Amino acid sequence: PRAPTMASGPPNPAALSEPQSDSEMFDVMHAPIDGFDIFTDKGTPTGEQKQRGLVHRDRDWHRSVHVWLVDSAKQHVLLQKRSSSKDTFPDRWDISAAGHVEAGMGSRATAVRELAEELGVVCEPNELAFHFTVPAEQAAMGGCNCFEDVYFLQRDSATTQLVIGEQEVTETKWIAMNTLLEKLRVGDETVVPRTTTYVDAFAAALSEKYGYGKETGS
Numbered sequence: 001p002r003a004p005t006m007a008s009g010p011p012n013p014a015a016l017s018e019p020q021s022d023s024e025m026f027d028v029m030h031a032p033i034d035g036f037d038i039f040t041d042k043g044t045p046t047g048e049q050k051q052r053g054l055v056h057r058d059r060d061w062h063r064s065v066h067v068w069l070v071d072s073a074k075q076h077v078l079l080q081k082r083s084s085s086k087d088t089f090p091d092r093w094d095i096s097a098a099g100h101v102e103a104g105m106g107s108r109a110t111a112v113r114e115l116a117e118e119l120g121v122v123c124e125p126n127e128l129a130f131h132f133t134v135p136a137e138q139a140a141m142g143g144c145n146c147f148e149d150v151y152f153l154q155r156d157s158a159t160t161q162l163v164i165g166e167q168e169v170t171e172t173k174w175i176a177m178n179t180l181l182e183k184l185r186v187g188d189e190t191v192v193p194r195t196t197t198y199v200d201a202f203a204a205a206l207s208e209k210y211g212y213g214k215e216t217g218s
Contacts, residue, residue, distance in 0.1 A: 024052040025103040029061040029147060032135035038201055039132055043147035049103045056087065059139040063101035064146040065111040067128065068202075069121070071157040072210040077180055078157070080118060080164070081171040082192070088143045093173075094192040096153075097121070100146075107149045115153070119172070120163030128153055131205045134198045141193065148198070152205065177212045 028050055029043035043063060055062050069078035078096040082089060099114040101107055108125045115121040128151040139145045157174045164172060183191050184199045194202070206212035 024100065025049050026052055026055050026060075026062040026100060027103045028055065029063060031061055031145075032147070036135055038134050038197060042133055043135070052100065056139070056144050059145055061135070061145045061147065063107065064148050065099060065101060065107055065114060066095045066148055066150045067097045067111050067115055068150070068152050069096040069119075069155045069160070070152050070206070070210050071155060071174065074157055074174075075177045075210075075212060076157050076174040077177055077206075078119075078155075078162075078172060078174050079180070079191075080169045081173075083166075083168050083170055086168065089192045091170075092192045093190055096172075101149075108151075111149070111151050118165045118169050120165075121153075121155070121160070123153060129209070131209075132201045134195060134201065136195050136198065138193070138195075143192075150198075150202070150205075152210070154210075177206050177210075181206075 026049065028046045028048040030046055032043065033041070043061060050058075050060065054060075071077070079093045080096060082092055082094050084090045097111075097114045097118045099110060099117070101110045108128060108130070111128055112123060112125055115123060131150050131152060134148045134150065135146075136143070136148050137145050162172055164170075180191075181199065181203055182188075184194055184202075187193060203212070
């Protein structure tokens with residue numbers, strides 16, 4: 001992978017002033033149904049709304065978005081390193097940009113917002129390619145119980161300008177698709193873990209839509 005990129009230049013105007021807020025309100029979701037189809041099913045709201053801190057404390061199901069920046073020509077994806085102040089999986093390499101869906105907000109709008117807040121990347125909602133939703137039960141391992149909506153965004157790694165939100169992100173780096181997939185599959189503790197279902201669907205999307213496996217990443 002390329003050398004990590006640190007924050008430099010003017011600050012990100014969309015960046016948050018704190019790593020997270022326990023007072024954010026989330027829609028509490030029912031636990032996933034048996035036979036949940038990651039390509040067609042979504043979480044179902046219970047009708048209850050709770051603060052972020054209480055949702056995480058009580059291990060309630062809620063929603064999040066993941067956005068992967070992909071350079072298909074080079075077969076690279078962008079990783080961010082989470083701040084040491086994050087309440088889940090601090091100091092680990094993670095998805096390009098991600099965040100929780102607040103009560104009353106849409107998934108795609110949240111994805112656009114998170115890209116701006118964390119990376120300074122501005123895009124139109126229709127540029128994001130939705131691929132799947134994975135229910136990930138990770139509260140017992142340092143994460144939370146979330147329905148994870150996964151999007152991809154094509155970008156040229158050589159020309160994309162990143163301005164990180166320093167409260168949430170400390171570094172970024174582009175990494176070969178095959179290197180990242182290997183880290184996820186072996187449970188490399190430097191990266192945020194993902195479920196087997198997630199990793200398999202992620203690899204399939206990279207292969208079918210973004211050229212993974214057709215050439216050797218570098």
